[in-house]
Amino acid sequence: MAYHHGDLRRVLLEATAEAIEENGVAALSMRDLARRAGVSHAAPTHHFGDKAGLLTAFAAEGYEQLAQELAGGSFLEMGVAYVRFALTRRAQFEVMYRPDLYHADDPALVAARAKSAEALYDRAEHGNQKSAGDGIQSDARNGNQKDARITGQAGWSIAHGFATLWLSGAFPDRDQDPIALARALFQELNRAPEDLNRTPEDVDRGPEEPDPDELDRDPEA
Amino acid sequence: MAYHHGDLRRVLLEATAEAIEENGVAALSMRDLARRAGVSHAAPTHHFGDKAGLLTAFAAEGYEQLAQELAGGSFLEMGVAYVRFALTRRAQFEVMYRPDLYHADDPALVAARAKSAEALYDRAEHGNQKSAGDGIQSDARNGNQKDARITGQAGWSIAHGFATLWLSGAFPDRDQDPIALARALFQELNRAPEDLNRTPEDVDRGPEEPDPDELDRDPEA
DNA sequence: CTCCAATCTTGTCGCTGTAAAGATTGCTCC
DNA sequence: GGAGCAATCTTTACAGCGACAAGATTGGAG
Incomplete structure (x- = not known):
């Protein structure tokens, strides 16, 4: 697990879906996502700024997918x-x-x-x-x-x-x-x-x- | 602000509605409710067990009100x-x-x-x-x-x-x-x-x- | 008046999000 | 190919949170 993970951003977004489906959005935790990705707890923040930023990207991706399926x-x-x-x-x-x-x-x-x-x-x-x-x-x-x-x-x-x-x-x-x-x-x-x-x-x-x-x-x- | 508040349970439920309308349910905090009610941070727990318990009572009250208005x-x-x-x-x-x-x-x-x-x-x-x-x-x-x-x-x-x-x-x-x-x-x-x-x-x-x-x-x- | 149960406080723990500072890496440009 | 730089990730730290335990205070029943 080197410094450059490859595509941590993508992995985090997928882990987000996984975590929410398991425990609900209320229990979503940045640190848990980091754990799932095998990365330090502050790594996610670098890609999304903050938790709201992560969910912004997550929601935007969702709207893209929805538009496509519609x-x-x-x-x-x-x-x-x-x-x-x-x-x-x-x-x-x-x-x-x-x-x-x-x-x-x-x-x-x-x-x-x-x-x-x-x-x-x-x-x-x-x-x-x-x-x-x-x-x-x-x-x-x-x-x-x-x-x-x-x-x-x-x-x-x-x-x-x-x-x-x-x-x-x-x-x-x-x-x-x-x-x-x-x-x-x-x-x-x-x-x-x-x-x-x-x-x-x-x-x-x-x-x-x-x-x-x-x-x-x-x-x- | 004595030990026996009077009707802390009721006050907390009303503060819950207030806090959620102000900052959204995601930002709801037991300690903030306690502050709004002018009470120590652990007082709410005594009445509702935990945060989910508070929201259980809050939701139940909501269903009662809804049934009435329907x-x-x-x-x-x-x-x-x-x-x-x-x-x-x-x-x-x-x-x-x-x-x-x-x-x-x-x-x-x-x-x-x-x-x-x-x-x-x-x-x-x-x-x-x-x-x-x-x-x-x-x-x-x-x-x-x-x-x-x-x-x-x-x-x-x-x-x-x-x-x-x-x-x-x-x-x-x-x-x-x-x-x-x-x-x-x-x-x-x-x-x-x-x-x-x-x-x-x-x-x-x-x-x-x-x-x-x-x-x-x-x-x- | 005494005792008890309900109510609230204080103190503590592990977890969280966020920020700052440092370490490591890949890339570009000379 | 080597220097430097920017991107990426780690480490450390801090305040706020929910939950728990133990203690303080109070009202009321007997």
């Missing part, structure tokens, strides 16, 4: 991918949404976070290419960007809420497949939003001409 | 009440859903948590008395308890997800009224679930006779 697929599949990410990369997920743990204004982190948020809203806005009947659909048909954001935030909320509730053990069906349950919950999202009486501010937002690439409205039911 | 009102209003609770009693809310911070098997806490969960599911099951057209409705019309649980979990998820995302600053519209935004998101929940093709296991769950107290199905759209 790319492609329908709106519904994006929700599924969101939940899958939360359950698979549990440690990253838990840190990402606890901004009191890291430097929330770090440029790299802000950029990564914006990237994944963009994926979320983009899908809500540009609609759902291939899953007519999936349960989650976009509001792009009326070209209303505000509705798209509402749709995106609703989908984000239900996916995020399910993931956190599941992870915290709040749901009773612990033996069930969480992904299947998540799909069932997504079905509860609006499928026929044309009966939503929109508020006046929504309407004057733009002309209501139907979208040319409207292809996800199926006449069933 | 009582009464429509299914939609319950969602609103949930969000309002999360934003108002932020410290309690943050601790409640971090079971790694407290003794999750504590009897008092388990009871309190069950009480609020019961309120959630009950409303989903027994339906929505007064808000036909509110956007969230129960599935009780087909007497299917599984659907009711799905409905309840979907509502819980979207409310919980919105609350946590809002609190973590994930949404861009920080200036907007969060309660109004929450209402808008709840509108995205299913209003016409009769077009949901239910799976076979759902169907054989019981006879499909319509509920006698069916009163929230409006024929619009």
